[in-house]
Amino acid sequence: MDQLEGKVAMVTGGASGIGLAMVTSLAASGMRVVMADIEEGALGAAHAGFGDTNAEVLPYQLDVTDAGHFEAVVAEVERDVGDVAVLCNNAGVGVGGHIAEMTPKDWEWVLSVNLQGVINGMSACAPRMRARRSGHIVNTASMAGQIGMIPNLSVYVASKFAVVGLSESAYVDFREEGVGISVLCPNLVRTNILESGRNRPAALVGDVDTASHLLSADLTDAARADQVKKMMDAACDPAVVGDMVVEAVKENELYIFTHAASAGQLQDRFEGMLAACARWDAYRSKS
DSSP, X not given: OOOOTTOXXXXXXXXXXXXXXXXXXXXXXXXXXXXXXXXXXXXXXXXXXXXXXXXXXXXXXXXXXOHHHHHHHHHHHHHHTOOEEEEEEOOOOOOOSOGXXXXXXXXXXXXXXHTHHHHHHHHHHHHHHHHHTOEEXXXXXXXXXXXXXXXXXXXXXXXXXXXXXXXXXXXXXXXXXXXXXXXXXXXXXXXXXXXXXXXXXXXXXXXSOXXXXXXXXXXXXXXXXXXXXXXXXXXXXXXXXXXXXXXXXXHTOSEEEOOTHHHHHHHHHHHHHHHHHHHHHHHHHHO
């Protein structure tokens, strides 16, 4: 999609972190950007930040887990603002902890946002884009959707692997139909995902705030705060990720990898898989 200026983009989870960076970068490219978020206070504060700019950023409250609400918001946007040319399914949450300690509430919450939220966005926008033979969808996954062997992240990993697979298949479906697909697979970025429990539905709240244990489940509370600070201090600036997303949309790139370390992580994974193929080839030859 070479020409973005004047077209409409929609970003979920757009009031903070990577989502806000996407909003900023897409607006800087000349797009009219719908900033959608479940958190009303954060949405208002983020929108106010564009008050002294020429950016056209429009705040919409949206619960991505509600398919009907998502469809209704997209219909409203297309009626009042314009056709959604770029959809960024970015809203996401996470939990941390040993697989044996994850509860049905943990699973339901994370999958409803990270996977069903993406599905709901695609269900609302993909048919419209297909009919117009134009558009681009960016799904936010994670390197945890490429590299599964990370301790204490089973629920999060499962949700992000699903987003990667969904995106790859959709890319093939749309390849000859004028619609682009990208899947964003960042390593650690400076966001507030470790505080995502603030938006957890009351019915899905458990005895432990497993959201705050993301990437630090094996630490004491005292050590956790120190570890989180160190991680965030070393994390990537989300503004860089926002600019990469714009480039991916323009160039119709399927994969967006934000860190140089991603190449080595992917190589290690696939070398292990190739070694397993060789081992099983040898086994079959002896059978």
